[in-house]
Amino acid sequence: MRLAPEPAQVAPGLGRTPAGPRWARLALAAGLASPFLVALLALGLGYYPIPVVDVARSLLSAAVPAAADGVPEVARLLVLEVRLPRVLAALLIGAALAVTGVVFQGIFTNPLVDSNLLGVTSGAGFGAALALLLGGGTVWVQAAAFGFGLLAVTLAFLGSRLYRTAPMIVLTLMGILVGSLFGSLTSLLKYVADPLDALPAITFWLLGGLTGVGWGDVPALLTLTGVGAAFFFLVRWRLNVLSLGDAEATALGMRPLHMKFGLIVVATLMTAIAVSVGGVIGWVGLVVPHAARIVVGPDHRRLVPMSLALGATFLLLIDTVSRTLLPSEVPLGVLTGLIGVPILVVLLRRNRTGW
Amino acid sequence: MARLTASGIEFAYVAGKPVVQDVSVAVDAGEVVFLLGHNGSGKSSLLGCLAGVHRPSSGQVLLDGEDVHAMSAPARARRLGMIPQLHVAAFAYDVLEVVLMGRAPHLGTFEAPGPEDEAIALDALALVGLTDFRNRRYTELSGGERQLVMVARGLAQRCDVLLMDEPDAHLDPRNQFRVLEVVSDLARQRGLAVVIASHAPNSALMFADRVLLLRHGRTLAMGGVNQTLDEERLTAAYGMPTEVVTKVVAGRRVPRAILPRRIDRVADEVDTIAVHRADVERPGTLLDRVFAAGARRPQRLIVTGARGTGKSLWCAAVAETARARGLRVAGVSSPAVIEGGRKTAIDLVDLGTGQRRRLAEVRRADEPGTATQRWRFAENALAWGNEVLRAAAEAPGVDLLLVDELGPLEFVRGEGFTEGLAAVDARHYAVALAVVRPALVDEALRRWPDAVVVDVED
Numbered sequence: 037m038r039l040a041p042e043p044a045q046v047a048p049g050l051g052r053t054p055a056g057p058r059w060a061r062l063a064l065a066a067g068l069a070s071p072f073l074v075a076l077l078a079l080g081l082g083y084y085p086i087p088v089v090d091v092a093r094s095l096l097s098a099a100v101p102a103a104a105d106g107v108p109e110v111a112r113l114l115v116l117e118v119r120l121p122r123v124l125a126a127l128l129i130g131a132a133l134a135v136t137g138v139v140f141q142g143i144f145t146n147p148l149v150d151s152n153l154l155g156v157t158s159g160a161g162f163g164a165a166l167a168l169l170l171g172g173g174t175v176w177v178q179a180a181a182f183g184f185g186l187l188a189v190t191l192a193f194l195g196s197r198l199y200r201t202a203p204m205i206v207l208t209l210m211g212i213l214v215g216s217l218f219g220s221l222t223s224l225l226k227y228v229a230d231p232l233d234a235l236p237a238i239t240f241w242l243l244g245g246l247t248g249v250g251w252g253d254v255p256a257l258l259t260l261t262g263v264g265a266a267f268f269f270l271v272r273w274r275l276n277v278l279s280l281g282d283a284e285a286t287a288l289g290m291r292p293l294h295m296k297f298g299l300i301v302v303a304t305l306m307t308a309i310a311v312s313v314g315g316v317i318g319w320v321g322l323v324v325p326h327a328a329r330i331v332v333g334p335d336h337r338r339l340v341p342m343s344l345a346l347g348a349t350f351l352l353l354i355d356t357v358s359r360t361l362l363p364s365e366v367p368l369g370v371l372t373g374l375i376g377v378p379i380l381v382v383l384l385r386r387n388r389t390g391w
Numbered sequence: 392m393a394r395l396t397a398s399g400i401e402f403a404y405v406a407g408k409p410v411v412q413d414v415s416v417a418v419d420a421g422e423v424v425f426l427l428g429h430n431g432s433g434k435s436s437l438l439g440c441l442a443g444v445h446r447p448s449s450g451q452v453l454l455d456g457e458d459v460h461a462m463s464a465p466a467r468a469r470r471l472g473m474i475p476q477l478h479v480a481a482f483a484y485d486v487l488e489v490v491l492m493g494r495a496p497h498l499g500t501f502e503a504p505g506p507e508d509e510a511i512a513l514d515a516l517a518l519v520g521l522t523d524f525r526n527r528r529y530t531e532l533s534g535g536e537r538q539l540v541m542v543a544r545g546l547a548q549r550c551d552v553l554l555m556d557e558p559d560a561h562l563d564p565r566n567q568f569r570v571l572e573v574v575s576d577l578a579r580q581r582g583l584a585v586v587i588a589s590h591a592p593n594s595a596l597m598f599a600d601r602v603l604l605l606r607h608g609r610t611l612a613m614g615g616v617n618q619t620l621d622e623e624r625l626t627a628a629y630g631m632p633t634e635v636v637t638k639v640v641a642g643r644r645v646p647r648a649i650l651p652r653r654i655d656r657v658a659d660e661v662d663t664i665a666v667h668r669a670d671v672e673r674p675g676t677l678l679d680r681v682f683a684a685g686a687r688r689p690q691r692l693i694v695t696g697a698r699g700t701g702k703s704l705w706c707a708a709v710a711e712t713a714r715a716r717g718l719r720v721a722g723v724s725s726p727a728v729i730e731g732g733r734k735t736a737i738d739l740v741d742l743g744t745g746q747r748r749r750l751a752e753v754r755r756a757d758e759p760g761t762a763t764q765r766w767r768f769a770e771n772a773l774a775w776g777n778e779v780l781r782a783a784a785e786a787p788g789v790d791l792l793l794v795d796e797l798g799p800l801e802f803v804r805g806e807g808f809t810e811g812l813a814a815v816d817a818r819h820y821a822v823a824l825a826v827v828r829p830a831l832v833d834e835a836l837r838r839w840p841d842a843v844v845v846d847v848e849d
Contacts, residue, residue: 142482145481145482146481147481147482270500270501271500271501272503273498273502273503273504274495274500276484276488276492277492277495279481279482280480280492281478281481283475283476283478284475284492286444286464286473287442287444287468287472287473287474287475288468288492288493288495288496288548289464289465289466289467289468289469289495289496290464290465290495291464295500329482333483333484333485334482334483334484335484335485335488337503
């Protein structure tokens with residue numbers, strides 16, 4: 037004799053996925069389209085407004101030169117040479133920070149972390165500050181930021197090898213320690229920096245921003261973000277299994293530590309390149325994953341593409357606001373916090389039960 | 392050959408400090424085996440070895456003759472399902488998504504489950520009776536339902552062996568029962584071999600075919616539930632005096648419940664005199680103590696003690712000494728008749744006259760109609776016993792009245808010596824002794840609320 041299953045005691049709609057499958061698919065489609073639509077609008081906005089049609093024709097002219105006939109040359113140049121690289125950078129950095137946030141939250145089974153957990157951003161900040169203090173050019177600053185970002189995570193990894201019993205917990209602890217260490221070192225650099233020259237440069241860089249981003253920044257950003265995003269997209273269902281925790285993943289025939297190591301390496305490379313181009317931009321990796329979960333649920337099969345798209349859209353919107361609406365550019369890291377924190381508070385309030 | 396065979400398993404987290412030593416266990420298809428033992432006895436570690444998660448430092452685990460630790464992780468997970476202890480998930484996946492994860496070992500790293508996997512997952516949900524829950528959030532289910540979802544996930548793995556780590560932990564009794572019943576049904580119906588590590592010996596009584604009793608990482612006992620879980624072994628396994636309450640089912644006495652023995656709880660509220668088995672050698676002092684206790688108001692003594700502590704022997708010594716001192720003794724005792732080392736019958740003795748009759752005989756195994764009872768009572772003997780007790784109750788000048796022994800027949804079913812006992816209860820004696828087993832002391836105290844308990848110890 038078997039006891040009959042209990043009847044579902046939850047009212048329809050409650051306790052179900054925030055969206056039924058069809059609704060979720062629609063929301064996913066809308067989310068995936070959003071970066072392209074917002075980009076089209078953002079390319080037209082600025083001190084010199086350009087109609088959407090001209091933006092589209094300018095973009096087309098890259099492939100078909102005749103498409104730009106009748107579009108003012110200055111508009112075409114603004115779109116293709118000035119605004120497009122910045123818009124692309126915003127899209128790529130936003131996507132990278134958001135999707136790495138999703139991945140870190142999944143593999144650390146903690147919805148309140150982002151890819152800076154292991155100290156990559158703190159390391160990168162120190163590297164950039166060091167290069168700025170030594171008077172290095174943009175290339176040096178980016179290289180140093182990228183390099184020290186990777187160094188910080190490597191140190192956290194090496195530190196975690198000292199204790200083998202609970203690898204993920206020790207790794208988290210080491211990441212926090214390494215992050216604090218580089219934070220202190222950055223403060224030290226700021227303390228000794230020339231207050232008229234190097235200090236403002238360091239402060240400005242640490243607050244994040246895309247001013248002065250050009251085509252030269254795009255290839256590395258595009259390559260690493262593209263490869264990383266593709267990798268995460270391919271393993272997106274495995275992230276579901278990993279997010280149950282090591283014991284469960286092992287029981288299901290996975291080797292969670294191997295897989296997590298690979299995911300952390302890829303996420304760290306993505307975050308490091310994003311930070312080296314855009315500076316320290318917080319909150320994207322926290323706010324966007326939560327927003328994406330509310331729309332499509334916790335299943336990484338939908339969450340990974342959705343967070344890529346929403347992250348891109350979110351950062352582009354904020355960068356466009358910073359670039360066009362405000363009298364002088366407000367640093368991105370400040371705006372993401374000012375806008376992101378209230379959004380996160382609302383999301384957490386609405387999303388009381390499940391993450 | 393058994394489906395899953397572990398032999399000579401030794402395992403240590405820290406070299407030189409093995410937590411499992413020389414443990415062997417075999418599980419057949421369709422069989423439920425419980426691993427029982429105290430905290431830190433090595434249950435979970437052994438389960439980890441069986442699951443291929445822990446590599447034993449010696450011994451091997453064979454699944455259909457194939458070394459579990461030589462298989463690749465996905466290949467192992469296709470045949471061995473492991474359900475770790477229940478934990479709170481960080482993300483609110485739908486129930487169906489959680490069950491689908493059981494397909495992981497069947498899919499490549501870059502693959503996602505397809506419609507076929509979904510059909511398998513839905514089948515698995517149906518088998519645990521949770522089809523209607525497929526779109527519910529896993530985190531919003533009750534503990535029992537979540538555990539059943541985990542079972543469904545194990546089924547979606549399409550494994551032959553299911554290993555469960557404390558599936559009954561944190562569940563209310565109904566959900567414990569529900570989960571274990573579903574699992575044991577699945578074992579029988581689908582030929583699943585099931586191993587369950589548990590802290591609930593009573594769950595094992597109900598659902599296990601066999602048990603492995605572990606103590607400090609070593610095998611204390613292994614075998615069928617009814618033979619293995621006795622008071623002595625359980626007391627050793629848990630380091631706690633343990634009582635096994637038994638019941639006659641289909642003519643055989645089987646354990647029904649395992650309880651901690653708390654005779655001292657009774658002692659807190661009731662007058663108790665502790666008597667040692669060796670006191671039988673000094674019946675004089677014994678009698679003095681009894682009468683000293685009996686001189687107090689109640690004049691009723693309940694003699695108890697675990698099986699084999701010699702409570703009947705003790706009573707017989709008291710009665711004999713009393714008689715030797717010229718006191719008048721009445722009542723009944725029921726000595727066992729031992730033939731060829733086996734208890735074959737019980738006699739009934741009138742302590743006043745020394746008359747002896749056969750009270751009951753053990754039924755032969757081949758005897759027809761041996762449906763419910765191990766003993767065949769002689770009807771006239773029971774009637775005679777009641778008559779003896781009534782006569783003793785009514786006779787003048789009885790100093791010591793003894794009834795050995797009273798059991799569930801009297802306390803629960805109102806049969807046996809109930810009639811005679813009523814006559815005894817109507818009168819007062821200098822001392823009346825009633826012998827009962829520990830499980831019935833509470834029952835006896837309900838009948839004689841101010842009796843003194845005589846606790847005979849080894």
